[in-house]
Amino acid sequence: MDHDLCKLNLVFPVTAEDQILDFLLDSRPALPGFTSLRVEGHGAGFENASPREMVRGRIERRLVFIVLDRARLESLLAELLERIAVPNLAYWVEPVEQFGQFK
Known part of the structure; x- marks a missing residue:
């Protein structure tokens, strides 16, 4: 495992x-890349939800996720x-056991 x-x-x-996204793209030193997705939240915390979302x-x-060095x-x-x-x-951090690319 790469700690x-x-x-x-x-x-x-x-x-x-x-x-x-602009913040992440302009970050220095540059990030190795990241992925962004459209997601939906479920559960508590609907105080700021639109009427459509409430229905x-x-x-x-x-959601953005980035694999990066812990030092960064x-x-x-x-x-x-x-x-x-x-x-x-909201944010959370997970360990990465392996990371690579197939070429």
């Missing part, structure tokens, strides 16, 4: 998508907290 790699997951409102019982969100993780999170004011942004 130096982890996966950062960010989940945030659709309205913050451009702000978050459907799920909230539209965006803390500085990226600190910079995100300092530069981006996004309410309802």
Whole structure:
């Protein structure tokens, strides 16, 4: 297992998508790349849901995940907290056992 790699997951409102993606694309040192997805949140926390979302019982969100060095993780999170004011942004970190590409 490569203990130096982890996966950062960010989940945030659709309205913050451009702000978050621009932040990640402009981050220095440059990130190795990331993936963004359209997702839906379920469960508690519907205070800010639109009427449509309340009827459907799920909230539209965006998910970004990044595999990066643990050493870079803390500085990226600190910079995100300092530069981006996004309410309802959630994150979690997972260990990465292996990472590679088939060519």
